[in-house]
Amino acid sequence: MGLQRILMIIGLAAMAVVAGLWLQLRMSAPAVPPETNATLLRTARPVGDVRLQDTLGNELSLQQLKGRWSLVFFGFTHCPDVCPTTLAILSQVARRLENLPQAQQPQLVFITVDPERDVPEVMKGYVEHFDKNMIGLTGELSQVEALAAQLGVAFQKVPLDQGGYSMDHSAAIFMLNPGAELNAIISAPHSVEGIAGDYRKIVEFMAEQS
């Protein structure tokens, strides 16, 4: 065996050891979740399917949100303060995340807790006002309730003095992964920087995990 050959074997062995160590490190190192204000579920929670209606009145199952990350907010169109504020923030978040690869950009989803008044046509004008790509969903109250219950969204009708009613509703934003599973909950108060920053960290972290 020539010296050259021995050296080559030693070299190869050393490379194999390094590669093995690197692999082991990558596989076994407990990945540290990013620091976020959002509550990250390290194991995404599946959401039972519901059938809602989009702004054109077509049936849309929650499963159809698969393929992209989603930022989901519940509210109602007769909400003059908190909902427009939040939707304006979400639309700015989407713009701020436009430098991510297309597949990692979020789809914005607004689901009404007041389907009685928020028929598809009303929802259409409302969501398009904030973002032309925003998905607006309404539907049977029972379907909205079923989804809300799964995500821990509370809502309640409150009569107003001058007639009509308002809705109390959870102000959290839900982050669904591309499998349409609940992956993180972003609590109010919301800010463009806060949501966009957490979103980036979470998407990156989950990509490393898989």
Next chain:
Amino acid sequence: MKRVLSIFLLVLVSAAGCAKSSQPPYAEDPWVREPPPGMSMLAGYMILHNPSSFELTLTGASSPDFAAVEFHNSVMEDGVSRMRQETSLVLGAGEALRFVPGGRHMMLIAPGRQFSEGDKVLIELSFSDGSELHITAPVRSGGGH
């Protein structure tokens, strides 16, 4: 030295006395959020200052362009957003009340016409002493600032 001090104190006391001011309240940066089409309620914001040395109580508001104007506060309880009416608001001497998105706001109910960015909304605030403050709030889109 004692004399200097007493003169100084005298000046200070009289200055404080003179400072009793009755400057009228004013609204800083009033604006109304551009509504999506067909909305029956709009929200208006501002910082309302009371530069006077007297407490002021805001008792109501109206607008020629709306059926009613109310004061509301969006509050968060256990992660749930609730909107509650406030019938009167006290402005302490030298204090300011902030009307901001997601918090206290003027609720403009049942518009008489459509509003879009650049339009102006006239709002009249009334106080318990009988005084009034007229505000012109431009309509703006988006989250505010």
